[in-house]
Amino acid sequence: MHLDHPETYPQRHSYSHRPDGTRRALRVGLGGPVGSGKTATVAALCRDLRARLSIAVVTNDIYTREDADFLLRNAVLPADRITAVETGACPHTAIRDDISANLEAVEELEERTGPLDLILVESGGDNLTATFSTGLVDAQIFVIDVAAGDDIPRKGGPGVTTADLLVVNKTDLAPYVGSDLAAMARDARAQRGELPVAFTSLTAEDGIRPVADWVLERLAAWTAAPAARAGA
Secondary structure: OOOOOOOOOOOOOOOOEOOOOOEOOEEEEEEOEOOOOHHHHHHHHHHHHOOOOOEEEEEEEOOOOHHHHHHHHOOOOOHHHEEEEEOOOOHHHHHHHOOHHHHHHHHHHHHHHOOOOEEEEEOOOEOOOOOOOOOOOOEEEEEEEHHHOOOHHHHOOHHHHHOOEEEEEOHHHHHHHOOOHHHHHHHHHHHHOOOOEEEOOOOOOOOOHHHHHHHHHHHHHHHHOOOOEOOO
């Protein structure tokens, strides 16, 4: 069962303000296959944006807190702004089908730390069909990497074709794994039309810039949009 139905989560995703009148955080989901660099992307975004934005992170792993622990060890944010959800099942379940644990984590973070600008929700490693419920996030980033093969954009799948931003990560590895970046860009355009694609190498100085700029653009649009309050 998909839990975007209004009878299940009334007003979810339709309101932009908290009950106290303050605007709630923009929620951005990051999905993608195992090893594509989702956690590294989250860490890089936090480092780049934390000086100007109030940020928190929710990670998802099946049975561990591995991704949250990585972020904590690297001190990308204060510890009280990072929380983990142990899904106990396929990551699809917790980000798309039964989103209750993630919704609780997101709302508890915002309640505990005060008004936030941005909450990043990282999915556990999944496949090309991974998508987030619109009841959980306002926008989705899907991360793939060149080492998995330059045919990934051509294969498509909902994550590749419908995410608000597709990130092709680890471009620095392309010469070593025989991936054709031009072909990946061409195939991504064919699959996605006008939806944006960012090519990143997080080992490069300011390699997160295209993704960070996209997030800032989404946040600007979010804060400029007319207010919609819960229960309105």
